[in-house]
Amino acid sequence: MEDLKLHGAWTSPYGQYVLWALKLEGIPFEYIEEHLSNKSDLLLQYNPVHNKIPVLVNGGRPICESTVIIEFLEEKWPQHPPMPSHTQGRAMAWFCAKLAQEKIIADIASGSVAHWMSFIEEVLKLKLFNAEKFRRLQCWMENFKKVPMIRENLPDHE
Numbered sequence: 001m002e003d004l005k006l007h008g009a010w011t012s013p014y015g016q017y018v019l020w021a022l023k024l025e026g027i028p029f030e031y032i033e034e035h036l037s038n039k040s041d042l043l044l045q046y047n048p049v050h051n052k053i054p055v056l057v058n059g060g061r062p063i064c065e066s067t068v069i070i071e072f073l074e075e076k077w078p079q080h081p082p083m084p085s086h087t088q089g090r091a092m093a094w095f096c097a098k099l100a101q102e103k104i105i106a107d108i109a110s111g112s113v114a115h116w117m118s119f120i121e122e123v124l125k126l127k128l129f130n131a132e133k134f135r136r137l138q139c140w141m142e143n144f145k146k147v148p149m150i151r152e153n154l155p156d157h158e
């Protein structure tokens with residue numbers, strides 16, 4: 001059995017992205033919640049370059065950067081790849097993942113952003129985007145949140 005630990009933060013789309021990939025692949029891991037205003041010594045030790053989450057720790061060895069972690073998961077557990085196996089699909093999935101990092105809206109990462117958007121709308125009591133104008137995006141967001149694994153692992157609004 002692998003000794004896998006994920007340092008994440010419930011506020012982070014990058015952390016959610018990796019957490020969902022691990023859950024989707026059914027890989028057992030221990031989750032360590034970080035407080036980004038008071039990071040643990042372990043996190044600083046594991047990611048001395050950026051001091052950021054997510055960090056996946058595999059048997060005491062850290063892997064930093066969400067896309068690098070996803071690649072690691074793919075190679076380690078090729079039987080349950082988080083990315084499509086055919087080259088065209090993979091290219092598109094990576095394009096989306098990179099876009100998600102750059103623009104913070106696409107693919108799995110945008111699922112957590114979608115979740116956050118509705119949370120921010122709720123707290124600020126304002127509409128950030130018009131569901132009528134973006135009907136397909138609204139529909140996708142609703143469907144995304146209905147996927148059982150995603151629904152069970154969305155950060156709690158409370």
Ligand SMILES: N[C@@H](CCC(=O)N[C@@H](CS)C(=O)NCC(=O)O)C(=O)O
Nearest residue numbers: 012013014036052053054065066067
């Ligand atoms: N490129 C990184 C971005 C990670 C990132 O920005 N993490 C943020 C949380 S969303 C963080 O740890 N921020 C803490 C800080 O900047 O001090 C990745 O993909 O993992």
